[in-house]
Amino acid sequence: MRVGRGQRQAGAPVATRALAAHLRRGGLVAYATRGSFGLGCLPLHTRALRRLVRLKRRPIQKGLIVVADQMRRLRPLIEPLTPAQAQRAAERWPGHWTWLMPARRRVPALLRGHHRQLAVRVDDYPPVRALCRALGTALVSTSANRSGQPPARSTRAVRRLFGRRVWVVPGRCQPGARASTIADLASGRILRR
Secondary structure (H helix, E strand, C coil), X not given: CCCCCCCCCCCCHHHHHHHHHHHHCCCCEEEECCCCEEEECCCCCHHHHHXXXXXXXXXXXXXXXXXXXXXXXXXXXXXXXXXXXXXXHHHHCCCCEEXXXXXXXXXXXXXXXXXXXXXXXXXXXXXXXXXXXXXXXXXXXXXXCCCCCCCCXXXXXXXXXXXXXXXXXXXCCCCCCCCCEEEECCCCCEEEC
């Protein structure tokens, strides 16, 4: 994994530490997900969430998705699951499947929007997993675009769109891939296919 801010750096611990520090200060990051570049930040960093929503011009009532490489990184954000819910989630994870799960009270409204649930995913796309693992955290994942516009699908497109306001992790999206399916964990109802 390369972690850079316009420069090409190997995934050395120094670069990972620099990105982690950038995120702790409220910085934003763009990184390759399966279908497009994702725009993200630390899930509980309210100032970063405000910056992200403003930069995207995204309506705050919509909420955002959080991705991780393993379930334990999502636990601080969601209420404990019943055994049946945990089994249902495990049947689709890791994968390209986003579940709506009950959010903990501490989850900022900017993250969950006007909902009691939070959209979360244990992703199976190697670049997303590697980034979350290297940083040791879950990340917000919303498409890297202005609200209503097509998502950026390349490092160059992200840089053209956001310039130096976002730390860009070079990477590639999967050609032809679509956004993840979103479903309600409690009911199984699919909201986006």
